Amino acid sequence: MAGTAEIDPQLVISYKFPESTYSYTERDAALYALGVGACSRDPVDDNELKYVYHQDGQQSIEVLPTFASLFSAGLQSQIIEMPGLVFDPRLLLHGQQYIEIYKPLPSNGCILNKATVSGLHDKGKSTVLEVEILSYEKESGVQLCMQRAAVYLRGAGGFSQSPQPYSYTKYPSGQISTYKIPKSQPFVVFEECTHPSQALLYRLSGDYNPLHSDPRVAEIAGYLLN
Template sequence: MADPVAQIPVEAPTASVLDPDFLVGIPTQIIRQTYDRRDTILYALGVGAGQRADHPGDLPFVLEDRLLALPTMAVVLASPGFWQMERRYGIDWQRVLHAEQSCDFHAPLPVEGAVRGEFSIDAIVDKGPEKGAILRARRLIYDQADNRLLATVRQTSFLRGDGGRGSAGGDIRSLEPVPERSPDHIVPLTTRPEQALLYRLSGDYNPLHADPAVASAAGFQRPILHGLCTYGLAGRALLAAVCENDPARLKSMSCRFTAPVFPGEELDVHIWEAGNDTLYFRVMAPARALVVIDRGHARIAPPA
């Protein structure tokens, strides 16, 4: 996968500390990227597809002669990377947490091609000097070939060191909790010890997920799995349990990250069918009796 190429506005301003109006007012950043079938397969392997070579449901995501792209691959396409580190944004990046992720899938992703991302910051909600702020960024992903909108990707971050500076942009609604009843499906998933090393090849090279020394300095006993890798694992579970592994049927997927996952852990994806093509989901790490993804919500289309 070619590295994303960002087209930053020529007169991009800078801020010494977080200024909500300034951030929301920054012009849209254009990011272009090309990818091929190998990249599509590599992403699928990075989120656990193909662990069972005899499982027919995974084959379309890992074999080039019948290849389909997983819809959650949208999160790695035309990505600005860890943009909060850029000084011009005035963010205390060392205290940033990835809080929530949301994707609307408007059309099936091509298995190869060129895409254009339009990245902007659309909302900041102040929680006070002691609590920090919540920031939501949006990325529209278009197919360069026909200018078709493929996906809308929203990432919500918790800025622990940037509270007390006001709000700007739209409101950020809280995700709905999952039902209190027993789930309709429980999908067990296995993560491999090298899962993070595979996933990072799709573009997220944060050493927190690969270097034990960096992970230790951040307070973890060993490198943790990318949150968006766990998101992709959950997406695979939804496809398998309720979409007959048809990626075109998954229309949206949102969730809240609540705890890190360690490569090699077993996970259970709990899924509730709520009618009207609505799903709720939660991801558990059963060995630790811990919820690692909560308030999951998805929309699906009926079978073709």
């Protein structure tokens, strides 16, 4: 794995992200739905067709709640430029995404995003950076959602200055509840298959991480192609 990592935790956790905006149309919402597999099994399934087509016009389509993950599409480039955070961007992984939706997402609009560093954790051989994003309709000021994104920086750990690994979170202990997986058998089992080229379609929604499209980058990151 290539690249030299260097992390200054105080610079990272004190960093103030600039506010950003994200504008989209009905076409973007429909393209995202197709990219995550809508109508891939049945192109006329009413339960999924509503995300890509509506008889009253595209402005009436419904928007998948997870479309909100695109609101902070420019976050990765901002993380790469953060002061106090030097790492090989080819080894960056999107580790986790938590979303709370407060209102149905409109089929088009301009979104104002306010992001803050909410966590930084030294995992030894890697680092986990957590960012909280609050998203609002720019025109009305109404909050639509809150997201917490965890970014996994491979090869960028080991920056702790004490025997105890460095770990920072902005949330008081117990504020974020941990979901416990029941020990009982699941009530429903659903299996879904992704298409071999689906990542190439999904990336058109703005996730241009070359890890999903460039075999050379995937190989550098340690992933073997079948």
